[in-house]
Amino acid sequence: MGKEKFRIRLTxxxxxxxxxxxxxxLTGTLVSHNFLTLRNMLxxxxxMSEMGIMALGLTLCILTGGNDLSAGTTMGLCAVITGxxxxxxxxxxxxxxxxLAVAVICGCINALLISVMKVPPMIATLGTQMFFNGVAxxxxxxxxxxxxxxxxxxxxxxxxxxxxxxAIVLLVLTAALSIVxxxxxxxxxxxxxxxxxxxxxxAGIDTVKVLFAVYILCSLMCCFAGNIQVARVATARADMxxxxxxxxxxxxxxxxxxxxxxxxxxGGTVLGVxxxxxxxxxMNLAGASSFWQQFATGSILVLVVVFNCITEMSQKRIRVxxxxxxxxLRSKK
Amino acid sequence: MNRLFERREAGVLCxxxxxxxxxxxxxxxxxxxxxxxxxxxxxxALAIMAVxxxxxxxxxxxxxSVASQMMFSATLLAEFSFLPFAxxxxxxxxxxxxxxxxxxxNGLLISHFNIDPIIITLGTNSIYRGIILVYTSGRWxxxxxxxxxAFSKTVGGVLPLPxxxVVLLLVLTAYILRYxSFGRAVYxxxxxxxxARRAGINVNRTIFRTYAYTGVLCGIAGLVQxxxxxxxxxxxSNGWEMNVIAAAVIGGTNILGGSGTMAGTxxxxxxxxxxxxxxxxxxxxxxxxxxxxxxxxxxxxxIDILRKNRADAGHQLIEID
Numbered sequence: 001m002g003k004e005k006f007r008i009r010l011t012x013x014x015x016x017x018x019x020x021x022x023x024x025x026l027t028g029t030l031v032s033h034n035f036l037t038l039r040n041m042l043x044x045x046x047x048m049s050e051m052g053i054m055a056l057g058l059t060l061c062i063l064t065g066g067n068d069l070s071a072g073t074t075m076g077l078c079a080v081i082t083g084x085x086x087x088x089x090x091x092x093x094x095x096x097x098x099x100l101a102v103a104v105i106c107g108c109i110n111a112l113l114i115s116v117m118k119v120p121p122m123i124a125t126l127g128t129q130m131f132f133n134g135v136a137x138x139x140x141x142x143x144x145x146x147x148x149x150x151x152x153x154x155x156x157x158x159x160x161x162x163x164x165x166x167a168i169v170l171l172v173l174t175a176a177l178s179i180v181x182x183x184x185x186x187x188x189x190x191x192x193x194x195x196x197x198x199x200x201x202x203a204g205i206d207t208v209k210v211l212f213a214v215y216i217l218c219s220l221m222c223c224f225a226g227n228i229q230v231a232r233v234a235t236a237r238a239d240m241x242x243x244x245x246x247x248x249x250x251x252x253x254x255x256x257x258x259x260x261x262x263x264x265x266x267g268g269t270v271l272g273v274x275x276x277x278x279x280x281x282x283m284n285l286a287g288a289s290s291f292w293q294q295f296a297t298g299s300i301l302v303l304v305v306v307f308n309c310i311t312e313m314s315q316k317r318i319r320v321x322x323x324x325x326x327x328x329l330r331s332k333k
Numbered sequence: 334m335n336r337l338f339e340r341r342e343a344g345v346l347c348x349x350x351x352x353x354x355x356x357x358x359x360x361x362x363x364x365x366x367x368x369x370x371x372x373x374x375x376x377x378a379l380a381i382m383a384v385x386x387x388x389x390x391x392x393x394x395x396x397x398s399v400a401s402q403m404m405f406s407a408t409l410l411a412e413f414s415f416l417p418f419a420x421x422x423x424x425x426x427x428x429x430x431x432x433x434x435x436x437x438x439n440g441l442l443i444s445h446f447n448i449d450p451i452i453i454t455l456g457t458n459s460i461y462r463g464i465i466l467v468y469t470s471g472r473w474x475x476x477x478x479x480x481x482x483a484f485s486k487t488v489g490g491v492l493p494l495p496x497x498x499v500v501l502l503l504v505l506t507a508y509i510l511r512y513x514s515f516g517r518a519v520y521x522x523x524x525x526x527x528x529a530r531r532a533g534i535n536v537n538r539t540i541f542r543t544y545a546y547t548g549v550l551c552g553i554a555g556l557v558q559x560x561x562x563x564x565x566x567x568x569x570s571n572g573w574e575m576n577v578i579a580a581a582v583i584g585g586t587n588i589l590g591g592s593g594t595m596a597g598t599x600x601x602x603x604x605x606x607x608x609x610x611x612x613x614x615x616x617x618x619x620x621x622x623x624x625x626x627x628x629x630x631x632x633x634x635x636i637d638i639l640r641k642n643r644a645d646a647g648h649q650l651i652e653i654d
Contacts, residue, residue, distance in 0.1 A: 069575075113631065119638055122395070123588050126579060127630035134624020142620040238620075242572070246397070250455050259449045291471060295463025302442065302456035309446040 012315075013256035013308055017271050020304060024278050032285040040281070042164060048277035049166035050225040050232075052270055054241065055248040056173055057221030059269045060214045062252055063181075065194045065261025066114060066121035068215065071222050071248065073133035074106045075241025079226035080136045082152075083145035083236025092152050096227060103223035106132060107216030115211035136238035144237040148230060156231030166228045170270070173221070177266045190214060194261030250301045251276055275300070341585035342597045345633060349604045356611045363614045370493055374485070376606040377495035378403065378558040379573065380599070383580045384499075384506050385547030387598045390581055391510075392543050393523040393590025394450035398439060398458035399551050400573035406431045406555030408465040411474040411565035414481045421480055428556040429549055435461060436548010440541035450544075458574070465567045474565040484560035495557050502550065507595035519543060523590025579626065580605050583633050604629070 028035035054071055061068040068074075078099040085095035106128070113124035158165045181187035189210045192200040201207050222241065230236045255272035257264025279300065280293045357364040382399045389396045406428055413419055413427050435457070442453045487493045510516035518539040521529035530536050559565050578588075584601030586593030605626065612622050 113635070117635055117638055118642070119634055120588050123582055123630070123634050126575065126582065127627050127634060129575070129627070130579070130623045131627025131631065134621065134627055137620030138624060142618070246455055246458070249451070250459075253452045253455075259452055289467070289470070291463055291466035293463075294459045295467060298456045298459025298463055302453065302460065305448055305452055305456070306442065306446055309448055313446075 012311055014268065014271075016304060016307060016311075017254070017256065017268065017275070020300065021271065021275060021278075024275060024282070028278060028282045028285075031282055035282065035285055040285075042162070042167070044274075044277050044281050045167035045170075046164040046232075047281070048273050049164070049170045050229050051244050051248055051251070051277070052170045052273040053166075053173060053221050053228070054225040054244055055251045055269045055273050056170075056177055056266055057218035058248050059252050059255070059257055059264065059266050060177070060190060061121070061218050062249075062257050062259060063190050063194045063261055063264055064211060064214050065197065066211070066214075067125060067249070067259075068110065068218050069122065069125040069245065070106070070110060070129040070132055071125075071218060072241035072243070072245035073129050073136065073238075074103060074219050074222040075226040075229075075244065076238045077106065077132045077136040077139075077226075078103050078223040079230045079236040079240045080140045080145065080238050082227050082230050083148060084139060086148050086152055087145055092149070095152075099223055099227060100220065103219040104216055106222075107219030108212065110219070111208075111212040111215040114215065115208040133238060133242075140236070140238050142238070144235050146235045148234050148236065152231050153234065154231065156228050156233070166232070169224065169228070173224075174266050174270050181265055186210065186213060191262055194258075194263070196262075247276060247297070248273075250297065254301055254304055341637065342594065342600055344636065345583060345585065345597065345600050345604060348629070348633075349600060349607060352604070352607055352611065356607070356614060360614045363611065366491070368610065368614070370487070372603075372606045372610045373496045373499075374493045374561060375610075376602055377493075377499050377561070378554040378570075379577060379580065379605075380499045380602040381502055381550050381554040381557060382547075382573070382577045383584075383598050383602050384502055384595065385550035386577045387581045387584070387586050387593050387595065388506065388510070388519060388543050389450070389547050390578075390586045390588055391519050391523045391590060391593045392540055393526070394443065394540065394543070395578070395588070396439065396454045396544065396547055397451060397574045397578075398435075398454040398461060399547065399577055400570050401458045401461040402432065402435045402548055402551035403555045403558060403573070404567060404570055405435055405461040405465050406552040407559045407565050408469060408474065408555075408567045410556055411477060411559055414478050419478075421484070424481065424556065428552040430552075432549040432552020432555070433545055434548070436545040436551065437541070439548065440544030443544060444537040444540040469567045471568050473567075477559060477563055477565070482560050482563045485557065495561060498553070498557060502553070503595050503599055510595065515539065515542060520591065523587075523592070525591075576605065579630055583630060585637070 025036070034040055054075060058068055058071055061071075081099040081102045082095050085098045086092070090098070110125055110128055113119045113128070114121050117124075155165055160168060181190065189200070189205050192203065192205060193207055193210055197207055225244075226240060229240055251272035252264075252269050253259055253272075254275065255264065255268025255270070257268060276297055279296050280290075283290075283293045283296065353364075362368060382403060386396060386399060409431055410424060410428055414424060439450075439454055439457055442448065442457075443450050485493065485495050488497075510519065518529065518534045521532065521534055522536055522539050526536055529539075558570070580601040581593065581598050582588055582601070583604055584593070584597030584599070586597060608625055608629065609622055612619065612625065
């Protein structure tokens, strides 16, 4: 009994992921002796945190069977709001509260469209994606906002005990969300909605409330990511998170979350983001152009997904086969 | 007449007309021959891709790799045009072949392995784009030959050729959707996959052909885009897939599959083109453009859904999943 409790059960996808991670680590150490150093690992964490935090929020949306295409532009909008507030002389705390408030509004708009008006999530967030980006561009007049006060830099450049602040934020959020998903009622509701929203509603789950919570949480994550990036690069632009969106969705899927919802978790997502971050790091160390990175990330996504699918198919075949054999044996008896 | 107004396209057409009239009144520069020609020509590559996207959306899938496929074809064609045996005939052939290859890879992965289309096309999106960027190191390919740019010349001073291609492809695809067994199968797969399968439709083959056809259209879009610009920017047209999806959705294509028409998509592309152009003509800073797009998408879709809900409430149907 005691032994059983501590055995870690890995799903097939997690095994494939860990294998991929191992291969990448090996390649990294072969490519450059600078790869497996503490300093490099910390810098990977620093770079992946923004994308990781946003991917956490997206994981929640995708788990409910939805998607948030507006995540990238929400991040841009929050970044611009923070930038404008800071440059107008607001204290750091108040500026962050302002951008968090805007994120909540963004999440509410998404959730309103999706849960109350029943617009398919992909279309609703495609619309709000352009809308939020438009608002951000109008507020910033299409310019990038620099001269961010140095007191704000801490969130993107500061270190606590030698660990970058944003990496700590990422780890804390990951831990919190995985507890919510595994141990809390909200997490079970999210999974239930992802499996079958109608059945969930009939089972007495207030789907509107849960969807509001999920989309607001996702927007808040984007807001964190936006603020961290503003602090790291000391500028705020409307197009900041745009490039992250597709990478984040890829990372979520790579991490084993079903794009149709109901299956997956935040742990895999962070692993997925970590894999992407390491690939680009190795390529940088090897002096390969960023163009190769794009090719590599795409190939790895397709390969892992196809590999998962093939192994799943063959497992199913074995299962069908063995059950057929069993039936034959039974009929003989 | 009544039935005409019940159709989804009618509402969007009304918005388009009202917007057009308002712009014509506001600015004399809008309703000129040159400006209208510009709107049509500048959006022709987008329109060709939107035709394919509509088909994919009708099957209940999505293809976020269209912009990459287009640039993949555009880049290879630009390189191809400097080869000794390149001529207008072989380059059209090359465009179709390149598009068919990229589209078939998507289609094969999606139909054979039964993986969600958005995942596969996200991956191939990076792969196609990565290949051409590595191949060209991101450099522009300049000074395309004269016979290449002649693909987009204006015939008789009034009829730009790209518009002819768009109309031809729209009509061809509308014909395929309405009158061929493949077209009916496309609608059937989007409506209810299981029912389609029971009705004897080869779902995998239909899905494969849809993505392959979309690939061919993207290949042709690459040819058109190259000939309009006279050069090729491998890193360009980034994020166009969202505009293409938006155009199809504004035109009334259901993103969950099962419905959509070529007429709607044409109107959707036109509406987006007119907004983009109208803001410039009306001296509104371009950064308002995205905001207006967003509002229009949210508005049209919401009105659509509300109307559908009201219709459903009247029927009192029992839904069975």
